[in-house]
Amino acid sequence: MTCAEFKEMFELYSLGLLESDERDEIEEHLAGGCAECQSNFKSAMAVNALLMSTVTHANPPSRLKRRVLAGFGIERSGWGWLGLLAAAGMLVLALWLSVQERERSAELVNARRQIIQITSERDQLQQAFTFFGQPDTIQVNFGQGEPKPPRGNVLVNSRLGVLLIASNLPTLQPGKTFEMWVIPKGGSPRPAGIFPADAQGTAVHMLSGPIDPQGLGAVAVSIEPEAGSRTPTTVIFAAPVPGA
Amino acid sequence: MSLWRIILAGLAYSVLQVALRFKDDDDLVLRLKARDPQVMSKLYDRYGRLVYSIIFRVVRDAASAEDLVQETFLRIWNRAQSFDQQRGALGPWILTVARNRAIDHLRSLDGRMAAGALELDRIENPALFCNFEDRALTLDRARRIKEAFQKLAPHQKEVIELAYYQGLSQTEMAERLKQPLGTVKTWVRTALQVLREELSGAAVA
Numbered sequence: 001m002t003c004a005e006f007k008e009m010f011e012l013y014s015l016g017l018l019e020s021d022e023r024d025e026i027e028e029h030l031a032g033g034c035a036e037c038q039s040n041f042k043s044a045m046a047v048n049a050l051l052m053s054t055v056t057h058a059n060p061p062s063r064l065k066r067r068v069l070a071g072f073g074i075e076r077s078g079w080g081w082l083g084l085l086a087a088a089g090m091l092v093l094a095l096w097l098s099v100q101e102r103e104r105s106a107e108l109v110n111a112r113r114q115i116i117q118i119t120s121e122r123d124q125l126q127q128a129f130t131f132f133g134q135p136d137t138i139q140v141n142f143g144q145g146e147p148k149p150p151r152g153n154v155l156v157n158s159r160l161g162v163l164l165i166a167s168n169l170p171t172l173q174p175g176k177t178f179e180m181w182v183i184p185k186g187g188s189p190r191p192a193g194i195f196p197a198d199a200q201g202t203a204v205h206m207l208s209g210p211i212d213p214q215g216l217g218a219v220a221v222s223i224e225p226e227a228g229s230r231t232p233t234t235v236i237f238a239a240p241v242p243g244a
Numbered sequence: 245m246s247l248w249r250i251i252l253a254g255l256a257y258s259v260l261q262v263a264l265r266f267k268d269d270d271d272l273v274l275r276l277k278a279r280d281p282q283v284m285s286k287l288y289d290r291y292g293r294l295v296y297s298i299i300f301r302v303v304r305d306a307a308s309a310e311d312l313v314q315e316t317f318l319r320i321w322n323r324a325q326s327f328d329q330q331r332g333a334l335g336p337w338i339l340t341v342a343r344n345r346a347i348d349h350l351r352s353l354d355g356r357m358a359a360g361a362l363e364l365d366r367i368e369n370p371a372l373f374c375n376f377e378d379r380a381l382t383l384d385r386a387r388r389i390k391e392a393f394q395k396l397a398p399h400q401k402e403v404i405e406l407a408y409y410q411g412l413s414q415t416e417m418a419e420r421l422k423q424p425l426g427t428v429k430t431w432v433r434t435a436l437q438v439l440r441e442e443l444s445g446a447a448v449a
Contacts, residue, residue, distance in 0.1 A: 011436050012407065012436075013367075014340075014367055014372070015408065015411075016364045017407055019413065043440070045336060045373070047389065047439055049336035049340070050385055051393065051439065052298055052339045053335075053386050054393070055294070055297045057293075060292060060293060060313065064292070064314075065289075065292060067314060068313060068317050071314060071317070071318060072281040074281045074282055
């Protein structure tokens, strides 16, 4: 074949489409160093590359890049994100369960406090009814006629003890509490227990146990540190008990 | 020209732009030869879509095309050592490897294996992709060859398609088209001559 005839075949040769005898003849000629055919051969390869580069556009799936690169160990495979997502999901679930557990615990504590408070209030009401129902109970009113004083009743029963029902108690500073005192005639005040008041300044407090109404001079309430005191510090009222 | 054709032309143009940035490939080749795996990400970004397009055009099956794209990039990685970074044209080599992997797959399905696989292996030798002139692979030339292809007669287009995207020899084309071998050879020769002359004209212009 001549160089002109070879020129007609270089595209097919570089696509691997020639018959074996034609291919062998071309390779033998190229190996001989023909400059014109070397140049034509490169031109044919350029034609092939250019023609292939004009192929109709197709979009590879985005996962294909991950897959190809995973083969070279430089990017996670397509399922890597799933593991991360699962781990993140588990973390979120654990956090959510933890928050739920805390909320449930807090609700439980609040519920228990409410039950204790309601039970305590019920017991106090029962005690008050019991005090009121006894014919030998001495009742003392205090704070009547004052502009904005603590007001209420002190009930004294020789068998049941002393019951204080007060309202208009002052608002306490943090770290302070109310404390009741029983003051014997001619004696020093004796502590009769600390107690809180509600937001409206109302409180019910009882000193249980036998007491001698004849020897009782007064019942007082003071403001004390949270743990209580052995002697009254700031007395807010004292109700004299007239005796039986 | 309808809007749809304008969009298609735009897409094809973007593929061409990706394909023909051959002169920027020197750094990629250096890193490829230095066995830097990170370069495969850049190589995929530059040629992945075109490689997939060529392979999909041949095999017409997305799952097979994905396998063959992976095989193509693995082959590039494994054979890059014998690539001449000074004189080699990386783009044409990658496109040839992609096309050959797809044709090889097609032949294995058709039972046309035998010497064909060896033949494809020989023509994608990196050493063959040296000494391309800078002006040989320009965007303008790609556009012109595409236009020239569109102007070919239907039977000429068909034989070019059968050669490039079906991997059929002229004898196989004659059998497929039920035409005399001489006729098929004439169609092929004429079609390639038109494409070649179009490029020569572009070079002159």
